[in-house]
Amino acid sequence: MLKLYSNKTAPSPRRARMLLSEKGLEFELIEVDLAGGEQLTPTYLAKVPAGLVPALEVESGEIITENLGIAAYLEAAFPDRPMLGSTALEKGRVAQWNARVEYLGLLSVQDAFRNKVSGLADRALPGPTNYAQIPALAQRGLERINEFMDTLNERLKQSLYVAGDFYSLADITATVVVDFAGWVRVPIPATATALAHWHERMQQRESYTA
Ligand SMILES: N[C@@H](CCC(=O)N[C@@H](CS)C(=O)NCC(=O)O)C(=O)O
Structure with missing residues (x-):
């Protein structure tokens, strides 16, 4: 299953959650405590070297970051309900x-x-x-x-x-x-x-x- 490293209040991960919702995709949501600095811990940086949310973990275990990267992946992997245009x-x-x-x-x-x-x-x-x-x-x-x-x-x-x-x-x-x-x-x-x-x-x- 897709996993999204996210944060409840931050704007960037909200973009990824909205995209997943519009495409009707199920995913596991993992909350990252930005205020507590979890994104800068060695554990998180080992998984997501950019130290940012959102980060999408795909079926193979690979991590995709950047909203544009996540959107490009999701659109190609799940072309129904296109969000990047059709023509x-x-x-x-x-x-x-x-x-x-x-x-x-x-x-x-x-x-x-x-x-x-x-x-x-x-x-x-x-x-x-x-x-x-x-x-x-x-x-x-x-x-x-x-x-x-x-x-x-x-x-x-x-x-x-x-x-x-x-x-x-x-x-x-x-x-x-x-x-x-x-x-x-x-x-x-x-x-x-x-x-x-x-x-x-x-x-x-x-x-x-x-
Ligand atoms: N260009 C990135 C921006 C991601 C970004 O700026 N995320 C912020 C939350 S809105 C973050 O991870 N902040 C962590 C920090 O401030 O240390 C994207 O589109 O995904």
Whole structure:
């Protein structure tokens, strides 16, 4: 059976859980205590040298990390309910929008959050190496989140879902990023009605609480 090394509250493993839920796949969930530093213990690093969650253990025992790696594996191994697009054009759009949401949105919220909170002093980046917080990056992150919200709102004025007229990995990433922005107190702007309506639809999917 598939095993997912995950964490209840962190945004990145939520993306993997949502993907598994949308694809209707069963898996064993293994909670990793990030606050307690379990991801940096020799035992976890021996299994997952990246020191990150999510990590997917596949049937052969091999570990796949990175949401994109996990999505590529699951899509190839379990092609039903495609999440990366079906046609060449759809696949291109999903990859494009997923990358834009990560670059504009996820990195901005991560910068704003990890360079600010006192509990993450010297842990400004995830992974086994310690990096000091840079307050200017927190400020820049906050500014860029607004650009992300505007870009996504403009896109959703023209498109039912982020990558087109079908639900995909890009919607999963965007849902997680919009909710993660709440951690740095940036809500969906009152004027971003297309984004707000899309977010309401996302909350109605079973995968939202995965
Ligand atoms: N690019 C990775 C990012 C994974 C990541 O940043 N995970 C965070 C949780 S959201 C983590 O493992 N943090 C551990 C730490 O901060 O030490 C992915 O897409 O899976």
